[in-house]
Amino acid sequence: MIRVRGLHKSYRSGDGSSQRVLRGVDLDIARGEFLSVVGRSGSGKTTLLNIIGGLDSDYEGAVEVEGKRLHEMTDLEASAYRNNHVGFVFQSFHLFDYMSCLENVMLPSLFDRKGGAAADARARALDLLDQVGIAEKASQPPMNLSGGQKQRVAIARALFNRPSMMICDEPTGNLDRRSGDAILELFRALNQEDRITLLIVTHDPLIADAATRCVRIEDGQVREDSGASVRASDEDGGADGGVDAGEGAFEAEERA
Amino acid sequence: MRAGGLRTLIVGDLRRNAQHFILASIGIVVGIAAFTFFLALGSGVRNVVLGEIFPLDKLEVVPRTTDIDLGPLRVGMGKDTLDDQVAKSLGALPHVSGVFPKMKLTAPSTAVGGESLLGNDMRTELIADGIDPALVQDDVASGYAFKHFDDGVAELKACESDEGCDGKMEYCGLRPRWRADGSELTPAERQQRVCRHYVPVMASNHLVEIYNGTIRRAHNLPKLNPEFVVGLRFDLRVGESMVDASKKDKIIVERGRLVGFSARAIPLGLTLPLGYVGQYNVFYGSPEAASTYHSIIVDIDSKDNVAAVAKSVEDMGFDVADSGAEQAALLITIFMMVFGFVSVVIVGIAAVNIMHVFFMLIYQRQREIGIMRAVGATRANIRALILGEAALVGLVAGCFGVVLAFIAGALFDTVSARYIPDFPYKPETYFSFDPPLLLGAFAFAIGFCVLGAALPARRAARMDPALVLTGH
Structure with a gap:
């Protein structure tokens, strides 16, 4: 369960002035939700997800994940949180070209303080590459892969430590339609079969439609939330999140 | 990670x-x-x-004297010798691992030899020191010995040639003319050929370095390898001098043999076992000369403690000979x-x-x-x-x-x-x-x-x- 309350975030620009990006965001996200966050560029959606993912700790307000307040975590705890509970997928893939795909997928194991045998990590990475359909590319460097294949490697890396949540920042932004559809199918399967919470910033209407819930952010505030009414009824009934795919979702804005 | x-x-x-x-x-x-x-x-x-x-793990302790310049002469005031009591006191100082008395030969002497190396014999005025043999035992060449052989007149073995004598430290020669007590042997006794011990001598590496670096060039002589110089025989004539005024009436003729090179040997001259120098000094001086030393070498357990020992020595009223090591x-x-x-x-x-x-x-x-x-x-x-x-x-x-x-x-x-x-x-x-x-x-x-x-x-x-x- 993720609980965001009164979240404010400002950036200081070079001329010393302050630009407020988030203005009192309140948001609850249930475990296993497939949430898309839409909004214009600069509306604060990426900032919101960076904060929830523990990448950004400079904010006002409260963010709790499974009862733990992120801003109270030490660097070590926040790093462990990112390592064990969150998987990041970026629009630009952010893979290391000097490593093979397999080594890229194994990257989180290097920083896993729980330890574990290198052979186990290798087996896990190979298994993940197989799951995302590019096992045959394991030994190749990412630079030899297409955009869709690179994103699959990035997803496999995000899944390495069996995270409970994946944060994806425009994961199909650099992909063609066909590759984007395939990645979307992968996300849908992860959400439905592995019950991984998916938080996706997107301009892609197909992803927004596929999500079980869609939140629109404008001027640093949540303007629309397709799942607000459902959540209210959940709280009344005590049931855990989850709505049918597409139900209550509003039409996402066109890709920029 | x-x-x-x-x-x-x-x-x-x-x-x-x-x-x-x-x-x-x-x-x-x-x-x-x-x-x-x-x-x-x-x-x-x-x-x-x-x-x-300049070996730095030892000090040479000398008596403290005051020199007064009188025109061309410099006159030393105060006792310029040390004795066994001083050696004992120095040995008791902290960080001192050994004391080795050193005695100068107080009689003139000359050395004659070198034909086997240089083609003809050289004669030179000799400066000699006597030191405790223990100080240089590590530097003695294999097969040789550096100690005081007591050549008692009666016990010497008769011989015809060197082959009749034992080892590298004996030769066949006439009996010495003088006994240790100064009495003279009879002519008949002096005609007997007996196995005598060479007087073992050590030389400093300085000598070879100076010879190879300068003297040999001036005289167009061959360069010497210290290893091959060891074993050199020469005549040692104590009491004799090229300065007529210094000559003694009685001259002791010995055969000397170089048995090794040592950094602890006198830099210019030859170093003999303390017993020989004491014996010669007594012969030409008084019985007290046997236990009168001109300096005492003090071995120190570590170079780090040299300064502390030097201070203690000075506190005892003695000086440390300046070797130039500190400046170097x-x-x-x-x-x-x-x-x-x-x-x-x-x-x-x-x-x-x-x-x-x-x-x-x-x-x-x-x-x-x-x-x-x-x-x-x-x-x-x-x-x-x-x-x-x-x-x-x-x-x-x-x-x-x-x-x-x-x-x-x-x-x-x-x-x-x-x-x-x-x-x-x-x-x-x-x-x-x-x-x-x-x-x-x-x-x-x-x-x-x-x-x-x-x-x-x-x-x-x-x-x-x-x-x-x-x-x-």
Whole structure:
């Protein structure tokens, strides 16, 4: 369960002035939700997800994940949180070209303080590459892969430590339609079969439609939330999140 | 972070950026090479100067006297000898591991010999010292002995030639004319040929160095190898002098044999076992001369304690003979400090270069650093990664620097051996690449690289991952 309350975030620009990006965001996200966050560029959606993912700790307000307040975590705890509970997928893939795909997928194991045998990590990475359909590319460097294949490697890396949540920042932004559809199918399967919470910033209407819930952010505030009414009824009934795919979702804005 | 993981990342980064690191580490290589070269040179020269020319692990204690200049003459005031009681007191001082009395031969003497080496005999006025044989036992050549042989008149074995006598330390010769008590043998007794012991003598390496470096050139004589000079026989004529006024009425004729070279032997002259010199001094002087010493060598357990022992000796009312070692040591230390400082400056400038390279690389790799943070790297992990890379660069640069210093040293030695004329104490190598020096060079290289990378590592660790990954 993720609980965001009164979240404010400002950036200081070079001329010393302050630009407020988030203005009192309140948001609850249930475990296993497939949430898309839409909004214009600069509306604060990426900032919101960076904060929830523990990448950004400079904010006002409260963010709790499974009862733990992120801003109270030490660097070590926040790093462990990112390592064990969150998987990041970026629009630009952010893979290391000097490593093979397999080594890229194994990257989180290097920083896993729980330890574990290198052979186990290798087996896990190979298994993940197989799951995302590019096992045959394991030994190749990412630079030899297409955009869709690179994103699959990035997803496999995000899944390495069996995270409970994946944060994806425009994961199909650099992909063609066909590759984007395939990645979307992968996300849908992860959400439905592995019950991984998916938080996706997107301009892609197909992803927004596929999500079980869609939140629109404008001027640093949540303007629309397709799942607000459902959540209210959940709280009344005590049931855990989850709505049918597409139900209550509003039409996402066109890709920029 | 796992050690294996850190190694993987460091090696990967170094491979990718090998060109940058090679360029950045050139200064470190040069600086470490200079550092190692000059310190090894200083250490090597120090070993020669303080190990062979001015041994620093011993002091020579002499009586404290006051000299008064009277025109061309200088007159010494005060007792100028030491005795067994003083030797005992010195032996009881802290850090003193041994005391060895030293006695000067107070009678004139000459030496005649050298035909086997130089083609004809040379005759020279001889200066001789007597020392405790224990002081030089390690320097005595194999098969020879350095001790006082008591050639009692009655017990000597009759012989016809040297073959009838035993070993390297005996020869067949006439009985000595004088007994130790000064009485003269009868003519009949003096005609008997008996096996006598050579008087064993030790020479200082100074003598060979001075001969090879200067005398042989002036007289166009062959260069001597100390190993082949050992065993040289010569006549030792005590009481005889080329200065008529100094001659004694009674002359003791002995056969001497060189049994080794020692840094503890008198620099100019020959060194005999204390017993012989005492015997000659008594013969030409008084019975008290047997236990009257002109100086006492004090062995010290460590070079570090020399100053403390010297102070104690002076507190006891004696002086320490000035060997020049302190000035030599000071000069060498200054030499090492100056060139060490120059090396430090070179490595320091190189460290600044390293810092620039790391700042540039961190700027280039900020997204990678952001990704590492996103997948669980702590700030400490990022710092360890950057500093680990710097340490590895330092280690490799240190290796190259040390190898370069070895090559430069070998080149220097080769040039010296071929083109620099011989001079006293010319060493085969001028360098002493001691393990502590090499370890220091590596530590120095690694330390400066890590120091240079410290600020970039701090900046990398404080990098905002959200900003570098998403621009937000």
